Amino acid sequence: MKQTSVTVNGPCWVELGTSDPEAARRFYGELFGWRAVTDVRPEAGGYTQMHLGDAPAAAVTPIYAPRQPVAWTVSFAVAGADATAAAIEEAGGSLLAGPADVSDLGRFAVAADPSGAVFTLWQARAFTGAGVFNEPGSLGWVELLTRDRETALAFYPAVFGWSVAPSEQYTQWGLEGRDFGGMLVMDEAFPPQVPPHWLPYFCVADVDLTVARAVGLGADVLMPATDVPDGPRIAVLRDGQGAAFGVYLAGAEG
DSSP states (O other), rough: OOOOOOOTSSEEEEEEEEEEHHHHHHHHHHHHHEEEEOOOGGGTTOOOEEEEEEEEEEEEEEESTTTSSSSSEEEEEEEEEHHHHHHHHHHOEEEEEEEETTTTTTTEEEEEEETEEEEEEEEEEOSSSOOOOOOOOOOEEEEEEEOOHHHHHHHHHHHHOOOEEOOOSEEEEETTTTTEEEEEEEOOSSSSSSSOOOEEEEEEEHHHHHHHHHHTTOOOEEEEEEEESSOEEEEEEOTTTTTTTEEEETTTTO
């Protein structure tokens, strides 16, 4: 990942909505060295920022809606949440919530692309997003998994202005020469009940060691440590509550 700070129309934050926030805080704290900082105000609903050192790196939240899945959600920084929300609908996507203000922190919306992959928008005010990228324990890549490649190739550049570097195996998304994510087309190896989704990858200093530690903490391995041709070493894991995430060798960004 070449992005090293929040960039408009690029990924700026990731949140884990989970059925057991306490277990998640413990798991990710031990795995990535994160420190939990919970907003104790009643209106915050148990929202917890996870810090890497003094920098916010991600968030852990309770499940807020009855049908909300246990999952990581990727947020993209935007100059205006309302304008981007309108662009999403014009391009064939849908709005699931908002746009709405979050106190003085910013303005957000929850959206889905035409295939149903969910993501959020963040128009920053007092809170800009992650304070660290592409270092061990921080966000290193975001990946769209979808069964509709052509629709995604039209939708995301239309909404966010992303550059596209396509290939038969993999597509990379970028902004101003900085790649920050990609797209993987789901094939028959993915069970049909797995919906299109965005998957965050966190940078680590040692992929194999991280996988072993995660398993020891109760995670499942969805994809073992693998060297990507002309790319980094990666793995995909699932935490004890069922949320999938990837790990990615820090310093090996493409």
